[in-house]
Amino acid sequence: MPVRFRYGSFTLEEKRVRLATAQGCPPLWVRLDRKIPYPVDQVRSITLLAEGxxxxxxxTAEVPVATYPPGAEPDPDRTALRSSNMRILVTGGAGFIGSHLTDAFVAGGDEVTVLDDLSRGRPGRLDPSIALHKVSITDAPALRAVVESVRPELICHLAAQIDVRVSVDAPADDAVVNVVGTVNVLEAARAVGARVLFASTGGAIYGVDAPVPTSEDVLPGPEAPYGxxxxxxxxxxxxxxxxxxxxxxxxxxxxxYGPRQDPAGEAGVVGIFxxxxxxxxxxxxxxDGHQTRDYVYVGDVADAFVAAARTDRPGVWNVGTGHETSVRELIDLLGHASGRDLDPEYVPARPGELQRSALANDSAARDLGWTPRTTVADGLAAVYAWVADGSPDRAGR
Ligand SMILES: NC(=O)c1ccc[n+]([C@@H]2O[C@H](COP(=O)([O-])OP(=O)(O)OC[C@H]3O[C@@H](n4cnc5c(N)ncnc54)[C@H](O)[C@@H]3O)[C@@H](O)[C@H]2O)c1
Structure with missing residues (x-):
């Protein structure tokens, strides 16, 4: 577990920083391995972390939040979100979505800690300054100890068993992580008065008969233990x-979908293709490839969490584009992005798969001020570029 030292004042130079406590202890010069990626006048605080x-x-700097997809020009609208310096714990933060979310919070000036059992997560996806606790949400005492030491104001709860097929094969194991683990998170949050933002599913919670695009007031009718x-x-x-x-x-x-995604989750198809x-x-x-899904880019999802974190409203919101994209359309778009002539192989449909799915996002637009910005064509091009680049863990911020 890292030890933290806060410094009341600091002087920042390109490759070193001078730290001084308010109590008048002698200042400490620290040589940096790399240049701090912010202009000096944006830096608000510095903490020294000792881990082993x-x-x-x-x-912590006051900077515009990350823009997506990678390589895009900074979007002036996004500079509206400013540092709120919240203490945030992200469960499952070493995962695909969680690691993008931690980047978005860090860029917004928040103090982020990650809890992950690393069953699927990888530390390499995280900014090296982020403290990572290797703990399972099923271990209630260990989880609570971390939460009580971090004392977060907000817990973004993303740790989960995410594979729908695994949930069908082993529903009790799925429930231990996804139900009991969530109750453990709620109890730990209660001990310190933290708010919880939970990553639920819109793709696997509504039934086959739900109108498309589906709004939150449609009664869920999940088709698998995961949902x-x-x-x-x-x-x-x-x-x-x-x-x-x-x-x-x-x-x-x-x-x-987006860079850093392992190809086994709910939307692994983009990475696989x-x-x-x-x-x-x-x-x-x-x-037949005519089945549709609502593909939402991971940077837009991170923005939705940040928006929900800033509003402090209780509620349930769909986070999707509202648009259906068929598998055939996905392959056409990928053909353009890759410049290759793709010739899909058609095999029999898998039983139990939804034919159509898309989420109405009017509630998130109204309550959170959130709408997705990344088209499937742009997002797909970003994922293809990431794959072509060797799928690096820290890509796509
Ligand atoms: N990817 C999607 O399309 C999608 C869609 C809907 C909902 N979600 C939800 O979003 C969240 C993040 O999904 P993701 O796609 O980033 O998956 P992911 O597998 O990359 O991330 C999940 C993380 O949770 C960690 N984890 C698993 N079990 C744990 C446990 N018992 N204790 C602590 N950590 C544990 C894993 O190591 C991993 O880092 C999940 O809750 C998932 O159900 C994802």
């Missing part, structure tokens, strides 16, 4: 709000 034999400095567990966890959030007057909220994510296209292999399509 390693020393880091954590720099059932997420819905159950949402119900616990609502219960805690009623019992304890908390302001917990859930974001129902559509099919999230990009990988096959890059290697010159044929993409495999289950069914």
């Amino acid at each position: 034999a390693r020393l880091f400095i954590k720099v 059932t567990a997420k819905y159950c966890a949402e119900q616990y959030l609502g219960l805690y709000n009623r019992l304890y007057g908390t302001r917990h909220a859930a974001l129902r994510l559509a099919n999230v 990009c990988g096959r296209a890059f290697r010159g292999e044929r993409p495999t399509v289950f069914g």
Whole structure:
């Protein structure tokens, strides 16, 4: 567990920093391995972190939040979000979405800590200054100890068993992580008065008969234990709000895709197709390819969490584009992005798959001021570029 030293005043130079305490102890000069990536006048605070034999400095700066997709010109609208310097714990923060979210919070000036059991997460996805606790949300005492030491104001709860097929094969194991683990997070949050923002699913919570695009007032009818567990966890959030007057909220994510994604999750198809296209292999399509999904770019999802964190409203919001994209359209777009002639191989449909899915996002636009900005064509091009670049862990910020 890292030890933190806060410094009341500091002098920043290109390759070193002078730290001085308010109590008048002698100042400490620290030589930096690399240049601080912010202009000096944007830096608001500096903390020295000691973890074992390693020393880091954590720099909090007031800067515009990250822009997506990578390589895009800075968008002046996004500079409206400013530092609020919240203490935030992200469970599952070493995962695909969680690591993008930690980057967005760090860029917004928040103090971020990650808790992840590293079953699927990778420390390499994280900014090296972020403290990482390797703990499972199923270990309630260990989870609580971390939460009590960090004392976050907000917990973004993304740690989960995310594989729908695993949930069908082992529903009890799925429920232990996705239901009991979430209750453990709620109890730990209650101990320190933290608000919880929960990553629920919009792609796997509504039933086959739901109108498309689906709004939040449609009664969920999940088709697999994964969606059932997420819905159950949402119900616990609502219960805690009623019992304890908390302001917990859930974001129902559509099919999230982007750089850093392992190809096994709900929307792994984008990463899989990009990988096959890059290697010159044929993409495999289950069914006739006319089935649709709502593909939302990971940078837009991170923005939705940041918006929900800043509003402090309880609620349940869909986070999707509202648009359906078929597998055939995805392959056409990828053909353009990769400049390759893709010739898909069609195999029999997998049983139990939804034919259509898209999430209405009017509530998030109205309550959170959030709308997605990245088109599927642009997002797909960003993922293809990431795959072609060797799929680096820290790409795509
Ligand atoms: N990717 C999507 O399309 C999508 C869609 C809807 C909802 N979600 C939800 O968003 C969240 C993040 O998903 P992701 O795609 O980034 O998946 P991911 O697997 O990359 O991230 C999940 C993280 O949780 C960690 N984790 C798993 N079990 C844990 C445990 N018991 N204790 C602590 N950490 C644990 C994993 O190591 C991993 O780092 C999940 O809650 C998922 O259900 C994702």
